[in-house]
Amino acid sequence: MIRIPESELIINPDGSIFHLHIKPKELxxxxxxxxxxxxxxxxxxxxxxxxxxxxxxxxxxxxxxxxGTAFTVVSTGIGTDxxxxxxxxxxxxxxxxxxxxxPRQEHKTLKIVRIGTSGSxxxxxxxxxxxxxxxxxxxxxxxxxYEGRKEVCDADFESAFVASTGWLSSLTAPYVINADASLLxxxxxxxxxxxxxxxxxxxxxxxxxxVRLPIAMPDINEKITAFSWADxxxxxxxxxxxAIYGLSALLGHQAATVCVIIANRLAGTYSKDYKQQVKxxxxxxxxxxxR
Ligand SMILES: O=P(O)(O)O[C@H]1O[C@H](CO)[C@@H](O)[C@H]1O
Ligand SMILES: O=c1cc[nH]c(=O)[nH]1
Numbered sequence: 001m002i003r004i005p006e007s008e009l010i011i012n013p014d015g016s017i018f019h020l021h022i023k024p025k026e027l028x029x030x031x032x033x034x035x036x037x038x039x040x041x042x043x044x045x046x047x048x049x050x051x052x053x054x055x056x057x058x059x060x061x062x063x064x065x066x067x068g069t070a071f072t073v074v075s076t077g078i079g080t081d082x083x084x085x086x087x088x089x090x091x092x093x094x095x096x097x098x099x100x101x102x103p104r105q106e107h108k109t110l111k112i113v114r115i116g117t118s119g120s121x122x123x124x125x126x127x128x129x130x131x132x133x134x135x136x137x138x139x140x141x142x143x144x145x146y147e148g149r150k151e152v153c154d155a156d157f158e159s160a161f162v163a164s165t166g167w168l169s170s171l172t173a174p175y176v177i178n179a180d181a182s183l184l185x186x187x188x189x190x191x192x193x194x195x196x197x198x199x200x201x202x203x204x205x206x207x208x209x210x211v212r213l214p215i216a217m218p219d220i221n222e223k224i225t226a227f228s229w230a231d232x233x234x235x236x237x238x239x240x241x242x243a244i245y246g247l248s249a250l251l252g253h254q255a256a257t258v259c260v261i262i263a264n265r266l267a268g269t270y271s272k273d274y275k276q277q278v279k280x281x282x283x284x285x286x287x288x289x290x291r
Contacts, residue, residue: 028070080243118259138242141172180254195235199242
C-alpha cells in the first residue's frame, strides 16, 4: 500500500487534519454542512450534548448528540474551492489511517447534507420555500480536475444544457451530477420542492447578476429558466452543491443539499426573514436524518 507523503496529506502536530482541525475520532458519520460559520451554533443548539468542537479560518465545527445520534456540523464558507478542502479532508478523516498514512481497507461512507440559502429561477418557487436538489449543475469546473468525472456525471444532460444555453467555450465545462437517492428519499416531504440546482463560481456575474459590470452572456438566466430536459427544469442558484455531489460520488459518500430560497430572481423579491426558515429547515433535516 502506498504511504501518502506529508506534503499531500497534511496532519497537524495535534493529530488533526490541516484545514478543518478535526481529529479522526471527533467526526460523526452524519454531517451537516452550512456555509456561514455563524450557523454552526444555531445547528448545534439542537444538540442535547456537545462532544467535540473546534475552529480554523472559516471552518467552524461541532460534534454533538441529537436525540441520541451523533452529528457533526461544519461550516464551509462560500464556494466550491472550499468544498474541495472540506470533502477531501472529511473523507481522509474516515478513510485514511493517520498513523500509517495509508488508505484503510474498509471504506466508510459518510451521510452529508448541506443546508444553505439559494436564489430561485422559477416564478412558482417563492422566497422562504425549501428546495431539495435532485441534481446539480456545476458552473465551477472543480470536478473536471478529477479522473472519473465522466463516469459519475450525466453526459446527456450536460450536452443538452450546453446546446440550449449557447454556452461559451471560454467558460468552464458545466458538469451535471445527482444527489444520493437514499438521502433524497429521507429528506422528501410535502413542504419540500425538488429541482435542479446550479452551483456558480460567484454570486454576481456567474449568477447573471448585473450591478455595474455587464456580463458575457446577458440572456443566460432567461435561457436557463426556459430550459427543460427529460421533464426536468433548472430551479435555483447557489455556490457549493455541485462539488459536494461530485466529490461525494467519486469518494463514495452520500450527499444531498436542501436550501431555503431567499431571493426570487424572476420576481425580483427577497425574503423578509429567511433565518427563521433556515432554523425550521435545520430541525427538519436533523429529524429526518435521525430515522
Ligand atoms: O447560505 P449558504 O449556505 O452560504 O449558501 C449560499 O449563500 C452564499 C452566497 O450568499 C453561498 O455560499 C451560497 O451557496
Ligand atoms: O441568489 C442567491 C441567493 C443565495 N445564494 C446564492 O448563491 N444566490
